[in-house]
Amino acid sequence: MNKQIAIIGAGFSGAVIAHQLAKAGYQVEVFESRSHVAGNCHSQRDEETNVMVHVYGPHIFHTDNERVWQFINGFGEFKPFTNRVKAITNNRVFTLPINLLTINQFFGKTFRPAEAQQFLASLGDKTIENPVTFEDQALRFVGRELYEAFFKTYTVKQWGMQPSELPASILKRLPVRFNYDDNYFSHKYQGMPANGYTEIVEKMLAGDGITVHLNTAFDPAMKGDYAHVFYSGPIDKWFGHQEGHLPYRTLDFEVLREQGDYQGNAVINYCDNSQRYTRITEHKHFSPWEQHEGTVCYFEYSRQCEQDDTPYYPIRMARDKLQLEKYLNIAQNETNVTFVGRLGTYRYLDMDVTIDEALKAADKFLECASSKTPMPAFVVNPLG
Structure with a gap:
């Protein structure tokens, strides 16, 4: 055999x-x-700063799957990490995903959870009964102001097309919370490998x-x-x-190295047209258990994948x-x-x-x- x-x-x-x-x-x-x-999860130490860098952009491990969690922990130590994403729009900083703090900050309110839920429901476009597109979904459930501030322009930058051209299912993955929980994910297990993903794959x-x-x-x-x-x-x-070639989006990165702390957070999204990049990721904040005098930041740009590019998103x-x-x-x-x-x-x-x-x-x-x-x-x- x-x-x-x-x-x-x-x-x-x-x-x-x-x-x-x-x-x-x-x-x-x-x-x-x-x-x-390790594919697009490849990570390595930056020679100048010794920061563990996610070479093809950040990967945060999160799951509810017990078998998967036990399996991957057999190849390396995972340390706790909570992804707390910030978003800049119209020269203001907010928390993502949209939660009670985001709503209160954005509208200048002090809503309790039930009040915020009722208020957001009043903003939604009730004429859209069965959302088909990304834009339909956003307007139906968060209203035009939040849609245009956080989703519309960011989506154009990320996907290269209007939200009215994308399926509603994309936005269904983005929760709205009526509490102050700013953990980007809601899975039972969340973490980062202490020595990077490449070591884990090498052990496999x-x-x-x-x-x-x-x-x-x-x-x-x-x-x-x-x-x-x-x-x-x-x-x-x-x-x-x-x-024919199936279409993908790919990413380009501008890398910045300097001393100190550049943005004070691992991920900050840029949701308007003030910048061409979609987000900045500061990689030393993905390993908060380490201390580094220098820092490495990736300015992330999305575009259509060409023949010799690395495909990221179908x-x-x-x-x-x-x-x-x-x-x-x-x-x-x-x-x-x-x-x-x-x-x-x-x-x-x-x-x-x-x-x-x-x-x-x-x-x-x-x-x-x-x-x-x-x-x-x-x-x-x-x-x-």
């Missing part, structure tokens, strides 16, 4: 699957086109039976050399973009769904290939979901191997 497995991509999807299958006795080869593991890939090839692309023509292939790269790239508009469906249909006809991760399934995934789905993919493969049934092209329906 051929027990050789190929995994394309050394991010969390690939590393988790590699670790699980190597434990089960398979020989795993991981192919990574970059010079490092350090077991017996795993060989990692950095700076190495994988040719789909090589798939016949392996019992199975797990592919976490862009699904359209696997098929030579035969149905856009997934209605027109893209039709294109994606063509790729999914082609993928179903592949043999011994499973598509995983954000790029392989063309979905925006948080780290904990990525790890959960990778664990399930490994479970499914072992189940299929035991029962001698074919492994599916997708463990999770990308259109679901």
Whole structure:
């Protein structure tokens, strides 16, 4: 029996699957086109300041999934971290997500929770019964003033299109709170790895039976050399973009190094047009247990992803769904290939979901191997 497995991509999807299958006795080869593991979660010490920098932008771990939390803690220490995002709009600083403090500051009020809830309900556009677009959703539930201050311009900068062109589901992920809780996330487990994400992924890939090839692309023509292939790269790239390039947003970063504390917080969003960047992230504040005299800040700019750029966010508009469906249909006809991760399934995934789905993919493969049934092209329906 051929027990050789190929995994394309050394991010969390690939590393988790590699670790699980190597434990089960398979020989795993991981192919990574970059010079490092951990994908867009790659972190490293800045040479000038010794600050732990999230090279491709910040990643904060948060989950309610017990299995995922226990699994990832097996590879490194996680320290408590609460993401408290600030937002600048019209030369004023507010707290995000919108909470009781934001509402009271913005409108110059001293509302109690029930009063704020009633007030916000009075601002919503009740003529919008079934919100379809991002703009509909915002106007229906927070009203025009908060929408224009915090969401409209920021969305244009982030996505390169008007909120009236985006689905309402994007805004459904942004809560409004009627208390003073300024924790950006509401999950049971939240934290940062004490020594960065790259060390964690390196430990996942350090077991017996795993060989990692950095700076190495994988040719789909090589798939016949392996019992199975797990592919976490862009699904359209696997098929030579035969149905065209799926659209992504990418990020550019301007890096500032200086002494002291630049902004006093890890993340500050810029929600109006006073600046072209969407946010500034100050990386030493992601490791509050450390002390650094210097600081490293990333000024973040979003734009359309071109052919040689690093893809970050799948856009997934209605027109893209039709294109994606063509790729999914082609993928179903592949043999011994499973598509995983954000790029392989063309979905925006948080780290904990990525790890959960990778664990399930490994479970499914072992189940299929035991029962001698074919492994599916997708463990999770990308259109679901």
